Amino acid sequence: MSDANSNKEQVVLVTGAARGLGLATATKFLSEGWRVAMLDILGDTLRAAVAALERPERTLALEADVSSPVAVQAAVHEVQARFGRIDALVNNAGIAIFKPILEVTLEDWQRVMATNLTGPFLMTQAVAPIMRDQGGGAVVNITSISGLRASTLRVAYGTSKAGLAHLTKQQSAELGEYGIRVNAVAPGPVDTAMAKAVHTPEIRADYHDHIPLNRYGLEIELANAIYFLCSDQAGYITGQVIAVDGGFDSTGIGLPTLRGARRNS
Numbered sequence: 001m002s003d004a005n006s007n008k009e010q011v012v013l014v015t016g017a018a019r020g021l022g023l024a025t026a027t028k029f030l031s032e033g034w035r036v037a038m039l040d041i042l043g044d045t046l047r048a049a050v051a052a053l054e055r056p057e058r059t060l061a062l063e064a065d066v067s068s069p070v071a072v073q074a075a076v077h078e079v080q081a082r083f084g085r086i087d088a089l090v091n092n093a094g095i096a097i098f099k100p101i102l103e104v105t106l107e108d109w110q111r112v113m114a115t116n117l118t119g120p121f122l123m124t125q126a127v128a129p130i131m132r133d134q135g136g137g138a139v140v141n142i143t144s145i146s147g148l149r150a151s152t153l154r155v156a157y158g159t160s161k162a163g164l165a166h167l168t169k170q171q172s173a174e175l176g177e178y179g180i181r182v183n184a185v186a187p188g189p190v191d192t193a194m195a196k197a198v199h200t201p202e203i204r205a206d207y208h209d210h211i212p213l214n215r216y217g218l219e220i221e222l223a224n225a226i227y228f229l230c231s232d233q234a235g236y237i238t239g240q241v242i243a244v245d246g247g248f249d250s251t252g253i254g255l256p257t258l259r260g261a262r263r264n265s
Contacts, residue, residue, distance in 0.1 A: 011083040012230065013037040013076070015066050015123060016093030018046035020192045021142065024219035025090055028227050030055060037079040037086075040093070041065050066093045066119030076126040085134050088230040089127045091120035092142045094160075098153040098198065109156045116160035121167060124182070128175055136179025138230040141168045143186040143241060148249050161186075165241045172239035181238035183229045188245025190217040209256040212247035 012029045016022040017038035026036045035058045040046040043063035050061040060082050064071040079086055094116045097108045120141050131137030146154045147161025165184055172182040189195060189207045195216070199207070208214055225244045228234055243249045 009035070010087040011035045011037065011079070011085050012088040012090060013039065013079055013086055013123075013127065014090040014092060015039045015119070016142075018042045018049050021187070021190065021219050021222055022090075022092040023049050025092060025223040025226050026059075027053065028220070028223040029088075029230075030058060032227065034058075034088075035083050036060070037062060037083065039064050039066070039075055066091075066123055067114035069122055072119075072122045072126050076123075076130070080130055086127050086130050087134075087137050089123060089131075089137070089139045090142070090226055090230070091123055091139065091164075093119055094142065094144075096154075096157045098157070099155075100153060101155045104155055112156040112160050113163075116157070117163045117167065120164055124171055124175075128178070128180060131180050132175075132178040137181075138234070139171065139175075139180065139182040140226050140229050141165075141171075141182070141184040142226075143168070143184045145186050145188045145243060145245050145249055148186055148241070148243060168241060169239050176238055181229075181234070183234070183237060183239070184241040185222060185225050185229065186241055186243045186245065186249070187222050188217060188243065188248040190219060190222060192219060207248075209259060210248060210251065211245070212251055212255065215246065217244060217246060 012034050014022050014026045014036065017026045018040035026038050030036050030053060037060040038046060038050055039062040046063060047061050050059050053059055060079060062075045062078060064075040066072060095112060097112055099108065124139055141164050143165045144161040146158040147165050150158055168182055168184040175182055222244050225242060229237065
């Protein structure tokens, strides 16, 4: 991975790649000369997204459920058969069920955990031996600001993401000896289709008031961070959870009051 010329032949596998952050991440890697395997459970949406990229020789569409061990192994085998190697894995696939804590069913809980926590576990278990045998690689797990600080309606989602943050550290501790780095990106509020659908104007105003940069993030800003962690430029970074959130997690109470005072002065 250290040869600059080899970058054009590197391969990344991105899960949850049919739309949103996953698609933005896949597009970023493609623009940097990587070959990109894109996995998603939404087969038709995925195939349309891959076709729109118009790079059939450098892309691969994989319809699979990351919570299924059989599907995961088959998908990883297909990537290796097509491209011959896997240099980076981005565990982005995830689901969210927003309900009050007393209304969350066991089925809700298990579904979220299966995709958001078991999925990255299975994907990494399947890809790590390939990376080990080729001399190393990088894994980036997509957690969430909801895994770092609690908020309402996210008992399953937030807990799954907090578990993923710790799984990142466990993976980094044991895979480092094989030259495999494992880090996580914890997005804050990002202007995705999901955020636009579930965040009311009032919620958006609340977020703006509590974020030092006073805005939502962009998908490309998250994709840039993910790409950096997979690149040789992050060669001595592992076991880290990096919040890409405009300062939201790092800031305590008082910012809305300060801003209100400035607006009224």
